[in-house]
Amino acid sequence: MPGASNSPAGDAANAECDPDLLRFSVHALAPDLTTGVQRVKVYNCVAGFARLYATPNPNPNGAQPEGDQFFLRFTGGHWQLLMRGAGVDCGDNAPQLAEACAVFDRG
Numbered sequence: 881m882p883g884a885s886n887s888p889a890g891d892a893a894n895a896e897c898d899p900d901l902l903r904f905s906v907h908a909l910a911p912d913l914t915t916g917v918q919r920v921k922v923y924n925c926v927a928g929f930a931r932l933y934a935t936p937n938p939n940p941n942g943a944q945p946e947g948d949q950f951f952l953r954f955t956g957g958h959w960q961l962l963m964r965g966a967g968v969d970c971g972d973n974a975p976q977l978a979e980a981c982a983v984f985d986r987g
Contacts, residue, residue, distance in 0.1 A: 897925035
């Protein structure tokens, strides 16, 4: 299945953790990814929070743009962006990630 992840850690049975839904959501949350999102690798998806890496589609000239890590929260029936960046991680002690990272630590 295009855009699928190998096996997301956490609550993969929840519909909101479906890699294709997450790929679509990331594309909607990141309009700068003008070529779209080729695939996502879901690292965590549990209790309304997700952490994933999104790989954009290649540019028309064939160059592959770098991807980003996304931290998302599922609320109000859709995913919202908490934070994004290739170097962003739970160890950064970013206040906007505190709740998500605590949930991921509990597994």
